[in-house]
Amino acid sequence: MKLKIALLAGDGIGPEVIDQAVKVSDAIAKKFDHQIEWMPALTGAVAIDAVGEPYPDSTHEVCLASDAVLFGAIGHPRFDNDPSAKVRPEQGLLKMRQKLGLFANVRPTFTFPSLIDKSPLKRERIEGTDLVFLRELTGGIYFGERGRKDDGNTAFDTCTYTRSEIQRLAKKGFELAMTRSKKLCCVDKANVLESSRLWRETVQSMEKDYPEVEVAYEFVDAVAMRLVQWPNSYDVLITENLFGDILTDEASVISGSMGLMPSASVGSKISLFEPIHGSFPQATGKDIANPLATVLSAAMMFEMAFGLHEEGALIRKIVDQSLEEGIVTEDLIEGNDKAYKTSEVGDYLASQIK
Ligand code: IPM
Numbered sequence: 001m002k003l004k005i006a007l008l009a010g011d012g013i014g015p016e017v018i019d020q021a022v023k024v025s026d027a028i029a030k031k032f033d034h035q036i037e038w039m040p041a042l043t044g045a046v047a048i049d050a051v052g053e054p055y056p057d058s059t060h061e062v063c064l065a066s067d068a069v070l071f072g073a074i075g076h077p078r079f080d081n082d083p084s085a086k087v088r089p090e091q092g093l094l095k096m097r098q099k100l101g102l103f104a105n106v107r108p109t110f111t112f113p114s115l116i117d118k119s120p121l122k123r124e125r126i127e128g129t130d131l132v133f134l135r136e137l138t139g140g141i142y143f144g145e146r147g148r149k150d151d152g153n154t155a156f157d158t159c160t161y162t163r164s165e166i167q168r169l170a171k172k173g174f175e176l177a178m179t180r181s182k183k184l185c186c187v188d189k190a191n192v193l194e195s196s197r198l199w200r201e202t203v204q205s206m207e208k209d210y211p212e213v214e215v216a217y218e219f220v221d222a223v224a225m226r227l228v229q230w231p232n233s234y235d236v237l238i239t240e241n242l243f244g245d246i247l248t249d250e251a252s253v254i255s256g257s258m259g260l261m262p263s264a265s266v267g268s269k270i271s272l273f274e275p276i277h278g279s280f281p282q283a284t285g286k287d288i289a290n291p292l293a294t295v296l297s298a299a300m301m302f303e304m305a306f307g308l309h310e311e312g313a314l315i316r317k318i319v320d321q322s323l324e325e326g327i328v329t330e331d332l333i334e335g336n337d338k339a340y341k342t343s344e345v346g347d348y349l350a351s352q353i354k
């Protein structure tokens with residue numbers, strides 16, 4: 001099969017972890033006789049430096065010409081500490097999501113048996129955890145009206161949702177629940193927010209179309225709490241953009257490191273795959289970042305964008321093997337055990353696939 005993949009390494013550790021996903025994907029392509037055409041393009045702070053904007057039209061063209069996008073990370077500290085910056089790397093990511101119509105962000109949280117004791121939570125609370133957030137990605141407070149008033153002394157951001165935006169996200173949630181344990185949790189703040197009441201009303205009205213799915217409605221603050229108490233009690237969760245941003249970061253570390261969880265952003269023809277972690281500026285260029293979240297994002301890409309399930313499963317198997325064998329980066333190291341470099345983990349994974 002011919003696979004055209006736009007490669008957006010981005011900022012910080014993005015290029016380093018993307019390199020490992022490329023190695024692994026190339027090894028998979030060789031083994032299963034696929035031809036991958038990698039199509040690199042600029043995004044983030046590196047794109048601002050090169051052409052003055054974080055998601056240039058030329059990059060959008062590359063994405064449109066691809067079958068799938070593999071993305072690293074975006075962000076640079078020099079913008080974080082400058083609230084007055086006019087152009088920010090993150091704007092590139094938001095523009096890309098919007099222009100590619102990626103309205104649903106699929107963010108799983110699962111555990112690896114060999115890492116159970118690396119989790120900040122106790123074993124009995126996380127064993128069996130296998131949940132998926134569907135985070136709405138192109139609406140809400142991220143894209144609502146915002147600004148300043150009163151000579152700059154008042155600021156506002158607005159959270160707006162339409163019924164159809166909620167429906168299309170919820171539909172994916174119901175459909176995903178049907179393929180799993182048929183449990184769906186709608187996360188909102190309907191006791192306070194009008195937009196959340198529209199979420200709840202909309203999801204309630206869809207229940208009759210999926211009679212087998214058991215729907216629970218929970219407030220976001222309670223979910224934040226229960227996620228660290230009993231993460232293994234959840235299955236599929238749907239929520240709006242900002243709640244999803246926060247809860248998926250919280251959930252992602254349950255597995256033992258922030259460097260482990262992959263994600264997919266879907267909506268229209270072209271899907272995007274990226275690690276949940278960010279650009280990790282402190283580690284940039286040191287060859288120490290954990291590449292597994294990006295490698296597992298490539299596995300999701302093989303499965304979801306190309307229907308190549310055997311390929312995805314093999315990547316997962318090799319990743320499990322690397323964890324069991326202790327071929328891991330320093331974030332997963334105990335005591336005096338040897339920490340492997342980012343590139344060494346990638347080399348190991350690729351060699352095992354061959
Ligand atoms: C994420 C990130 C982004 C977001 C930032 C970089 C704009 O935190 O993908 O979760 O808030 O959506």
Ligand code: MN
Pocket residue numbers: 245246249
């Ligand atoms: Mn985030």
